[in-house]
Amino acid sequence: MKNKIYNNLIELMMLPGLSGYENRVCNHISNKLKELGLFPKKDVMGNLWVSFPGEGPNIMLFTHMDQIGFVVRKIEKNGFIRIERLGGVPEKALASQAVIFPLENGSEIFGIIANKSHHATQQDEKYNVVPYKDLYIDVGVDTFEEVIKLGINIGSPVVYKPTVEELSNERIAGTSIDDRAGCAIAIEIAEKLSLRKKGPPINLVFSVQEEFNLRGVIPLAQQLLPDIAIQLDLILATDTPDMRDRGNISLGKGPAISLFSFHGRGTLNGVIPHPALVKLFEKTALQNKIPLQKSAHNGALTDLSYVQLVGKGVACIDVGFPLRYSHSSLEICDLNDLIQLTKLLGEVLDNIDGKIDLNR
Numbered sequence: 001m002k003n004k005i006y007n008n009l010i011e012l013m014m015l016p017g018l019s020g021y022e023n024r025v026c027n028h029i030s031n032k033l034k035e036l037g038l039f040p041k042k043d044v045m046g047n048l049w050v051s052f053p054g055e056g057p058n059i060m061l062f063t064h065m066d067q068i069g070f071v072v073r074k075i076e077k078n079g080f081i082r083i084e085r086l087g088g089v090p091e092k093a094l095a096s097q098a099v100i101f102p103l104e105n106g107s108e109i110f111g112i113i114a115n116k117s118h119h120a121t122q123q124d125e126k127y128n129v130v131p132y133k134d135l136y137i138d139v140g141v142d143t144f145e146e147v148i149k150l151g152i153n154i155g156s157p158v159v160y161k162p163t164v165e166e167l168s169n170e171r172i173a174g175t176s177i178d179d180r181a182g183c184a185i186a187i188e189i190a191e192k193l194s195l196r197k198k199g200p201p202i203n204l205v206f207s208v209q210e211e212f213n214l215r216g217v218i219p220l221a222q223q224l225l226p227d228i229a230i231q232l233d234l235i236l237a238t239d240t241p242d243m244r245d246r247g248n249i250s251l252g253k254g255p256a257i258s259l260f261s262f263h264g265r266g267t268l269n270g271v272i273p274h275p276a277l278v279k280l281f282e283k284t285a286l287q288n289k290i291p292l293q294k295s296a297h298n299g300a301l302t303d304l305s306y307v308q309l310v311g312k313g314v315a316c317i318d319v320g321f322p323l324r325y326s327h328s329s330l331e332i333c334d335l336n337d338l339i340q341l342t343k344l345l346g347e348v349l350d351n352i353d354g355k356i357d358l359n360r
């Protein structure tokens, strides 16, 4: 299982999949599912899913395929390219980043987000964050026309140059571990479910546009009308010097559930998980000797916030793997956390039956 998850993860990390442009990631996952003898379906939004029929409450397990990035806002006469942010891109970590423009024909144009020559940087500029509006991308050409000729135009997607680096202790650094790690785990779960004899009905969903507006999966949730929704994504690791007072989540100490998430800026949403699902995860982790960490904090949320409000309401929980440096070009996860999370999810899905009481 470890090798499969590792290989799936790094293959997925190397594919560009900006929100709204998830095609390459989606096709890759779709092929993996077909190799397992499954029949994935796709809706008009681009959400991909497979259904496993069964008896009991209707379950939706979902994870997002998309990633943060940019779109081209303006092409200057001299060939420099201005960008608009798509998703929660950290402006303080953008200058000097390598990026790619994934083209429709499957090829890519390489570029760099420019950083003003250090020798010309004034004292008062040294500790300033340059707003993204003032940044520009250099693709090595000198005119507007040359940019167009490369296949880049207004609205073209841009993402961090896909990267995978292996660190010590089976830790992986690279681009869009959020949430290709979730996708790699879900593919493993699909394999397990494809072999099962009985169990509850499960829809395994690979969703779109989570990083854009958190609602890409909603039309599919409205179609599937789950009783239970389990959302699979990162949980912020808080074991680095800059995060210590924010929680107790450590990289490499196992999967986690979220007991509280909230985002007050703009979205005003969050998830307080269903107590029956919290109990189910706690009990299952204990029975299977899988460590389970707990998170509760402001500032992050997932598309589950909107899924919980679908139909007559959905019993919900966010589960995830610890992640450091979220939304940076180099995030870090621990392979063993992914393995433990896969085991935990597999056991939880085996343990849900008609007896689960979703009254609150």
Ligand SMILES: [Zn+2]
Binding pocket: 064, 178, 179, 210, 233, 234
């Ligand atoms: Zn995510």
